[in-house]
Amino acid sequence: MTVDKPSFHSSASDTDTVKPQEQKSWVPTLLIGIAIAYLALVQYIPAINVFFQAFSKGVGPFLSNLTRADFLNAVWLTFLLAAISLPLNTVFGLCAAWAIARHKFPGRAIILSIIDLPFSISPVVAGLMIVLLYGRQGWFGPWLQANDIRIIFAFPGMLLATAFVSMPFVAREVIPVLEEFGKDQEEAARTLGAKDWQIFLRVTLPSIRWGLLYGLILTNARAMGEFGAVSVVSGNIADQTQTLPLFVEDAYKQYETEAAFSAAVLLALLAVVTLVLKEILERKTRIKDVE
Amino acid sequence: MTTVSPSLEVEPKKPFWKKLARVPWTWRITIGYLTVMLFIPIIAMFLKAGTEPPSRFWAIATSDIALSTYNVTFVTAIFAAFLNGIFGTLIAWVLVRYDFPFKRVIDATVDLPFALPTSVAGLTLATVYSNNGWIGSLLAPLGIQQISFSRTGVAVAMIFISLPFIVRTVQPVLQEMEHEIEEAAWCLGASQWQTFWKVILPPLFPTILTGVALGFSRAVGEYGSTVIISSNTPFQDLIAPVLIFQRLEQYDYSGATVIGIVLLSISLVLLLAINFLQAWARRYDSR
Numbered sequence: 076m077t078v079d080k081p082s083f084h085s086s087a088s089d090t091d092t093v094k095p096q097e098q099k100s101w102v103p104t105l106l107i108g109i110a111i112a113y114l115a116l117v118q119y120i121p122a123i124n125v126f127f128q129a130f131s132k133g134v135g136p137f138l139s140n141l142t143r144a145d146f147l148n149a150v151w152l153t154f155l156l157a158a159i160s161l162p163l164n165t166v167f168g169l170c171a172a173w174a175i176a177r178h179k180f181p182g183r184a185i186i187l188s189i190i191d192l193p194f195s196i197s198p199v200v201a202g203l204m205i206v207l208l209y210g211r212q213g214w215f216g217p218w219l220q221a222n223d224i225r226i227i228f229a230f231p232g233m234l235l236a237t238a239f240v241s242m243p244f245v246a247r248e249v250i251p252v253l254e255e256f257g258k259d260q261e262e263a264a265r266t267l268g269a270k271d272w273q274i275f276l277r278v279t280l281p282s283i284r285w286g287l288l289y290g291l292i293l294t295n296a297r298a299m300g301e302f303g304a305v306s307v308v309s310g311n312i313a314d315q316t317q318t319l320p321l322f323v324e325d326a327y328k329q330y331e332t333e334a335a336f337s338a339a340v341l342l343a344l345l346a347v348v349t350l351v352l353k354e355i356l357e358r359k360t361r362i363k364d365v366e
Numbered sequence: 367m368t369t370v371s372p373s374l375e376v377e378p379k380k381p382f383w384k385k386l387a388r389v390p391w392t393w394r395i396t397i398g399y400l401t402v403m404l405f406i407p408i409i410a411m412f413l414k415a416g417t418e419p420p421s422r423f424w425a426i427a428t429s430d431i432a433l434s435t436y437n438v439t440f441v442t443a444i445f446a447a448f449l450n451g452i453f454g455t456l457i458a459w460v461l462v463r464y465d466f467p468f469k470r471v472i473d474a475t476v477d478l479p480f481a482l483p484t485s486v487a488g489l490t491l492a493t494v495y496s497n498n499g500w501i502g503s504l505l506a507p508l509g510i511q512q513i514s515f516s517r518t519g520v521a522v523a524m525i526f527i528s529l530p531f532i533v534r535t536v537q538p539v540l541q542e543m544e545h546e547i548e549e550a551a552w553c554l555g556a557s558q559w560q561t562f563w564k565v566i567l568p569p570l571f572p573t574i575l576t577g578v579a580l581g582f583s584r585a586v587g588e589y590g591s592t593v594i595i596s597s598n599t600p601f602q603d604l605i606a607p608v609l610i611f612q613r614l615e616q617y618d619y620s621g622a623t624v625i626g627i628v629l630l631s632i633s634l635v636l637l638l639a640i641n642f643l644q645a646w647a648r649r650y651d652s653r
Contacts, residue, residue: 197587204407300483303589
């Protein structure tokens with residue numbers, strides 16, 4: 076992350092010079108101070124604490140925590156959940172974005188809000204809904220039991236929960252890009268005889284690639300980090316249905332604070348990578364805007 | 367889905383199923399996925415709640431323990447969202463209007479709560495704000511004791527989780543606001559304070575409220591960080607999502623569903639409120 080480059084969107088840079096002189100000079104300093112102090116209390120100190128606690132007894136204990144069998148299983152499960160829900164949500168997100176951005180129809184705003192719903196539904200309620208459908212007493216419960224299919228307290232249920240909470244990101248990031256990009260080039264390609272999939276691959280996809288990538292990164296972060304919905308449907312069985320976020324909580328409750336923080340560091344690194352990639356992608360799209 | 371594209375309405379004589387066959391496959395995937403993932407689960411939940419007689423539903427929804435969790439969840443979330451409404455607006459203001467070292471880094475890290483898994487947030491907040499933690503030990507001599515494992519801790523977790531919603535909602539609007547209006551106010555002799563209260567704040571107010579509502583709705587539903595930082599003691603710091611979880615653990619499906627319906631209904635109402643607020647904020651654009 077380079078900080079020395081001027082930001083492309085900063086409205087401050089061109090307006091600062093025309094500020095009237097009666098502006099008191101201590102006001103900005105005070106406000107910046109308050110803002111940073113608040114952020115430090117709420118975000119920075121807790122974030123630094125994760126790394127401090129994980130390495131407080133040196134790298135040795137940290138590494139030995141990382142080689143525990145239940146920990147490695149949690150890592151594997153977390154990756155697997157993200158790896159499956161990512162393509163699912165990408166296909167849905169692209170289709171939804173295309174359908175919404177390319178058609179004007181009544182109730183468009185409602186559909187947009189519906190797609191955002193998983194964000195405003197509490198993860199625990201999301202998990203509860205899945206239990207009510209696929210659990211023993213749920214709608215599909217008797218049928219699933221008769222056919223010996225386990226969804227709740229097993230991987231499929233966790234996948235449903237993960238896919239649910241990370242559903243809207245791709246659609247949400249792609250819709251504005253698609254709208255801004257317009258239909259002209261696609262229509263031009265169509266008149267030149269291109270097929271639908273050719274138009275998608277050669278014209279649409281290149282133009283939405285940064286928005287799509289941005290959505291994918293956010294989907295991945297949420298999918299790997301989801302706790303509430305997954306913990307409701309997983310049963311949280313160590314070594315079997317425990318993802319990394321569940322491992323963190325479980326270890327903490329068993330008073331294995333060090334193990335909890337060792338796993339937390341991995342998830343915090345995921346967050347750092349997410350933020351850095353997000354920043355890079357935001358700059359890419361901004362540079363394009365300036366051009 | 368007859369209104370999907372105008373071409374479908376040109377031939378009104380065709381039967382419904384033939385029209386359905388001409389619906390683009392992008393629409394079919396969208397609606398299909400939404401149905402399986404979203405509509406059926408929501409309907410299942412409402413139907414499950416509907417099997418309870420209304421009197422029993424009401425009794426569960428307004429039982430003492432449920433009422434105390436609403437109190438902890440909603441009152442604390444309102445407090446957290448309003449505090450962030452003030453400080454989040456201030457942070458957005460500072461990021462848009464002033465230049466200072468590490469501004470880009472600070473701007474980027476505002477999104478940390480989006481990226482950091484909630485269980486990690488709960489774990490580290492509980493540690494930092496515990497009585498011998500980095501911040502908790504500093505606050506203890508000031509008389510603010512026992513932040514972690516109490517309602518104050520729940521508030522801290524909610525503040526953490528909802529801050530970016532307010533900053534990221536206010537920031538773009540502040541950026542697009544025309545500087546000329548402020549300068550005009552200054553030229554007419556208004557003080558900085560007057561300019562802020564009479565010129566900047568009124569058009570910004572709907573946006574701030576939208577951010578506060580978004581933050582509130584996230585704080586109400588938040589589970590991971592709040593469950594770790596609170597002691598989950600009934601009538602003290604037990605939040606509604608944890609109550610649902612506990613009911614499920616006791617195989618009390620109807621109890622869980624009723625509280626779940628209350629939470630879900632509040633999310634839906636908030637969603638409508640947020641849409642309304644955004645429409646209200648947009649009115650200022652068209653002027």
